[in-house]
Structure formats: structure tokens, C-alpha cells
Amino acid sequence: MDIVILGAGFSGLSAAYHLQQLGLECEVYEKEERVGGVCRTEIKEGYTFDHCGHLLHFRDSGIRKLIQNLIGDQLSNHTRQAWIFSKGVYTRYPFQSNLYGLPKEVIEECLLGFIEARNTKHEARSTNFEDWIYAHFGKGIAKHFMIPYNRKLWTVPPRELTTDWMGRFVPQVSLKEILHGSLIDSKTQLGYNVTFDYPKRGGIESVALALARKVQGIHTQKKAIRILLSSRYGRKQRGAHHKIRFEGGFDREFKTLISTIPLPELIRKVEGVPERVRKAAENLRHTSILNLCFVIDRPKVSEKHWVYVPEERFPFYRIGFPSNFSPYSTPKGTSSITVEVSYRRRKPTSVVDRVLKGLREMDLIKRGDKILFHHVIPIPYAYVIYDQHYKPSMKIIQGYLKGKGIHSIGRFGGWQYTSIEDVILEGKETAEKITLNR
Template sequence: MVIGGGPAGLTAAYEAQRLCPDLHPVVLEAGDLLGGIARTENHHGNRFDIGGHRFFTKVPEVEAMWREVLGDDFITVPRLSRIYYRGRYFNYPLRMFNALYNIGAYEAARIVLSYLRWQAMPAPREDSFEDWVINRFGQRLYMHFFKSYTEKVWGIPPSEIQADWAAQRIKNLSLGKAVWNALTGANSTTSLIEEFQYPRLGPGMLWERVGERVTAAGGEIRMRSRVERVLREGRRITAVELTGPDGTRERLAGGEFVNSMALGELIGCIEPAPPPEVLAAAGRLKYRDFLIVTLLLDHADPFPDNWLYIHEPGVDVGRIQNFRAWSPEMLADPETASIGMEYFCHAGDALWTMSDEALQAKAAAELERLGLAEAETVIDAYVIRQPRAYPVYDSAYRTALETIADWLGTLENFQTVGRNGLHRYNNQDHSMLTAMLAARNLAGERHDLWKVNVERSYLEEFEKPKSAVPEAA
């Protein structure tokens, strides 16, 4: 049984069927669409992402699954993204002359001097995101391009975000590499790829196809089925209780369970309840929520980028998507533009509780303030609120996660995968990789899902797994 129909849950079901054809997974999805945060919404024929999802990976098994499921429905998309800051647009990745022109020779010199100072005398400890970035980029560059945007995204000071988040998300980027890339045209970092693959109808197209394959192979997918309780007897999970589409409660028994529900929510669903220290740890896990206001404009392409990072403190929008730049087929009318205004917030705060009409007006006004399009050109809008979009790496998360992982490890037939299932701010391919390995565990292999990453050192082990004696189901 699989809890959650996002990339991790669907991949677990798909891979389990491939490895063990006799398995008949049941996927329980609380929403109306498959794909989780990688789903594709549709409003009046216009399709859009929940945050934008590039398809690029170094994991061959993940790449093979993408190709197997979608084949020619992938298109190659050139990457173009910029940073809006101080009323100017900075190319990202860095382009030397563009950066010098925008920020000015005097401030550019200060950035270089600050970089050299911190290279010569780095801080001895790197406890926080702030420490990690300053040690690698210098204080001036941190102040310009990391501090305000990070606060906007996470809602807390960068000094309260743990350094391992930075090490995970921007580990391959350095000022030296960025300057070298700018001068030579090289690209030595995985995060700064020049093009990527994308399903022509958005990422939801992939997950809709995976769902079709799972059901065609004998599996079952239940939509609008929210898991309310996870029942256990000692060290084994025996069943889940769910609320179905018609509001009725139902109990489903199972032999093996794979979870992609957020850990903070999952622990509270387990009965009998876990020990008090595990419940307390789950309560310390925090999430950042997200909403997107998609604006339909009466003209095409106000900017050419796939997306823009908005570092400007005078507006609340954090990132802006141009969905035609991802795929022209995302739009119903080629003479219009579909622009995703993304806001990072907390459920229950002023942004989250604002009416859809007020959010449309706010997003249109900010689009105009940034000089991208006049507010009066907005002819339609659609709002999506996404709870628990990003696991937060605050000072409490690591010890809380260790406590939860240790206890979940005592369960004999339960695995947890994916971004929220592992409380790890990962990419789609990492979520899929954890799910693939969970399926391999069902087939008798032994993989510690808490240690999975997409670095070469792990991939070598992934490609040549150690043999193991299968466990009884």
C-alpha cells in the first residue's frame, strides 16, 4: 500500500510492479490530481506547474523511467533565468559584463575584496546557511544575492537555517566557478545547466501516464482518499483508515507500506501512538507553505525567461514563471501569456488567508511594479495554495528527524520516501530514487533510504547493490 500519489509514491508503485509482477499496489492520493507538488493544474485550458519542474538527472534509472513512460512527449527547453534586484535584471548563471554593468564597478570591487577576505580568513564554524554562504562567497555577495531572497522564501533569518540545507542545494556553485563560467562560457556545475527536458504538457503529464501504467498492470489508484489513521500491531503496520471521496471512512489492510505523507502529519496518524518523544519530535518539524497566482494576460510573452527570481524587497512575490517558455502547449491561446506569481508563506498568515480576488489584484499590481506588464492586461487568474511545500531546515529539525527515523526504523513493513516523507528539500529525481530503492527493498535488497543522495559515491552503490536475504512479507 502506498500513501501519496506524488513522484515518490507513484514511482514506488511503478517500480514495485516492475520488480515483483505479482504485487498489486494500492495508491492512496488525497487530492484530485496525481503528481503531488509536481502535478499540472488546468484552468480554462491553460496548464501550469506548482513551482516549475525541470527534468534533469544524473541517475540513469530515473532517466530511463522518464523515457520509458513519456518517450517523444519530452521536449528540450533552453534554460533562461534571471534575478531581479535593485530595479535591474542579472543573468543567472552570472555573466561578467552584465553583472558589472548592473551592480557597478565600485560595488563589484567590494564583492571581490570581500570574497578574498573570507577565502583567506573563513569562519571556523559553519552552523548556519549564513555561515556557509559567507565562507564561500564573501559577505558582500551574500548581502546582495542571498540574504533577502532567503528570508523571503523561508520566512526566517538565514542565520536560523542549518548549513546542511546550503550544502545540499548549492554545493556545486562557487564564485570562482561562476566567474570562470562567465569568462569562458563553460558550465562546470550541475545546477546551472543550459537546457533541460520537459513534458510538453507539463510534469503532470508524466505522472498521469505513470498512474495509467500502474492501473494497467493490476494496481489500484484511489483519488480523494485521505489517510486519517495508520494502524499498527507492535512492530508491524496492519492497515490504514481513510476518508473517501464521498466522506465515508474505510479501513484497508496491507502487507507492506510505503509512505510519502509529511512526517509531521504521519506520526500523528499512527495508532497506537508512538512514544511521547517521537510525537514531540514530529511537532518540532516545520514546513514552508506556498501559493501561486497564475495571471492570464491579453498579450504574449512579457519576458523571455522560464522564470525570474525576485530579490526586490519592495514586493512579496518571490519567483515568477512564464509557462510558454517551458512549453508552448501549456497555453490554450498563443496570443496570451500565462504568468505564475509565486508567494512563499505560512498557512494561516495574511497572504494565505487573502481572498482569491485580493491575491489577483496584488499579483497584477506587483507585476506592473516590476515593469513586466500593466495590471489592466490581466484577463483571468487562478490561485493554488500548496501546504507543506518545503521542509524547513531550522535548528530543531536534525535532532527531531533522527528521533523519528530511529523509531520508524523499528517497524518491519513500513518505509517512508520522497521530499515530505523524509523531510528533505530534494529534487524530483531524488524523491524518485528513494522510491525506487524502497521498491528494491521489497524485492529483498537492503538500502537505507535516509542516506540516499544523488552524488556519484552513492550512485556507484546504487548501480551495484549488495545482495541480501529477502525478508518475509
């Protein structure tokens, strides 16, 4: 067995599942006690909390079928109830096509800015995300939502970001849609995630568990600490074996490695990695998240699924309501709220008090409500930052790994902004590529 997979998140599980379906043997090594990676779920005192909010959006019929075959009757379909809280009011998502309800002067600023942007000649290609925002949405929408929200989410000013990550994630609108959404409370939904599926019980981890049950040879609590590449490796000696060293001193030989662990960590583990590759990996930046989960002694604190919070005075950028994804996630008579706080390098301090102050201001926690308990889940890797160093650094690293027979895939292995479906597909495609080359 010469194929090793590092990491049992969705990308590693999918690669293993598809390799085994294609008749190849492989083994998966995961450092945590459980599979699922960032899609693990904590169940505490009867309350279900995903490590961070995870909903299933299918665009690929093959992946939809795979998941439905695994846990079809356990999935519920929902129509998104996504909102924004700003200027003391809740408006519908996306901000740009749902200005109705905001103060009149804000609506006027957004509309005039949008019209002005349409009538201004911009450079053919916006070089950074901030310029792109001004060119496509104008000054008002930039000021009241796009700039502050993205600054909070990405932890860096949008000027430092390129537009390479945006794809389906930033819905664009026409003047007609903006005008329509300024005059009436429009219920027309826009964007890629209008409906979603979510498991009835067990949170998002139940999907990862269902996939893991179809995979042979998963070893948990096995943390890779070093990768030793055989110096004999080369075109003439494709049979040469490399080695992975795991914490505790156990070594495992491999010819082909599928790594789904964060790319900069992978590079740090490879012995004798060239200086230019090591430096390129040091240039890669990412955000981390604290996911704060609160349990309140009152049912239905909100009818919504999630709320984006752009204003700087709130320390969080998004709030979710697990009770509204599945009635089984919260015992009767109570509610749960999750709050995402983004940061880079230094963990925020006194965050619980600041978050609670914000939730009270948003009227989600009312006078007299009792917080039964709270729980904080750290997400060390959340979003990779697409800055000016991203593309050149990735080119150097990918070129190096390709020459070593290492496939680094997934959200953090491939260092990209991808969904569960995207990484399941990537795992499948990697398995097919490896099978073809045998």
C-alpha cells in the same frame, strides 16, 4: 496483498511501479481526485499551469530512460534562461558569477567582499547557513542576494538554517569566475539545472499520469485518517497486521506501509505514538507557497524561463513563464506568468494587488496590458526547513518508524529537499529493499 502505499505523487507511484515490476502486489491510496501530488497541473480555459514550476533534471541514466520510455517523444529539451531582478536591472543566474549589469558600487561591494572573505580565516565548519554565506561569498553578495533571497524563500533568517540541505542547490564560484562575470555579460552557465526537459503538452502532471498508467490498484479520493498498529507486532510475530482507517470509515490491513504523506501528519495519525516521537514531529517546520497564475493579453511578455527576485519590497521570490516551457501551454497572442509567494503558517493577505504592483515595476505588465484572468494555487507543503531541530528530530522519528515496518519516503514523507528524480529513485530503492527482505 499486504503492502499499502499512501500517496500517489512521484514517490508513491515509483514505489508501486517498481514493486509490481519486481512481482509484488501493492495498492496505492491517494486523498485527491488525481495522481501527481505537488506535480499536478491545472488546465484552465486552454492555459496550462503546474501547481508550482516543475522541470525535469536527470542525473541518473536509469530514471531518464524510465521517463523517456513513458513519454519520450512528448519531452522537449531546453537550455535554461534563468535571471535575477535586482536594483532595477535583470542579470543572469547565478547572481554570484554574473554581476555584470548591476550598479558599479554594488559590483565593487560584491568583489571586495568576496576577496576579503577569501583572505579571512573562518571556522573550519560553518555552523549555520548565514555564516556559510559570509565565509564563501563575502559581505556584498550576502547583502545583495544571498541573505534577502534565502530569507524570502525559507521564511526564516538564514542564521536559523543549517547547511545540510545545500548540496547541488547553491553553486559555488572561483574568484576568476566572479571577475569574468563582472566584466562581461558571460553566457557560461553554472549550477545543476543548466538544461531541462519539459512535456510538450499537459504540463508536469502528464509525466505522473504516464507512470500511473503502468501501476495497478490506485484508489483516489481515499484519505487516510488513522493508523492503528497491532500491539502484537514484534520480532516473533512479524505476520501481525496493522490497519489504516480512511475517511468514510473504510479500513485496510497492511503488513508493510510505504507512506509518502507529510511526516508530521503521518505521526499525528499513528495511534498511541510515544510522546518523544510526537514532540519530535512537532519540531519539524516547513514553508508553504501561494502560486499566483496570471494570463496577459499580449504575446511573449518575456523571453526568460524564470526570474529570482531577492529584494524585500517584492512579496514574491520567483517568477516563471509557462509560455516559454511549451508553446502549447498558452493560446496564441497571450502570455502566462506564475508568481511564487512563500509563507509559513499565516497565509499572506491582499497578495494579488501587491504582486501585480511588483510585476508592473518589473515591466512585465505594461500600461495597456489586460489581465484576462488570474488563478491562485495553494501549495501547503513546499520546502522543509533544515534548522537545528531537524537532525535530532528526524533521528527519533526514523528510529520509531523503522521498528514498525513503516517506510516514510519522498519529499515530505522523508522530510527532505529532493527533486522528482530523487523521489523516483527513492521509491525504486524502497521497493528493492522490501523485495529483498521477503
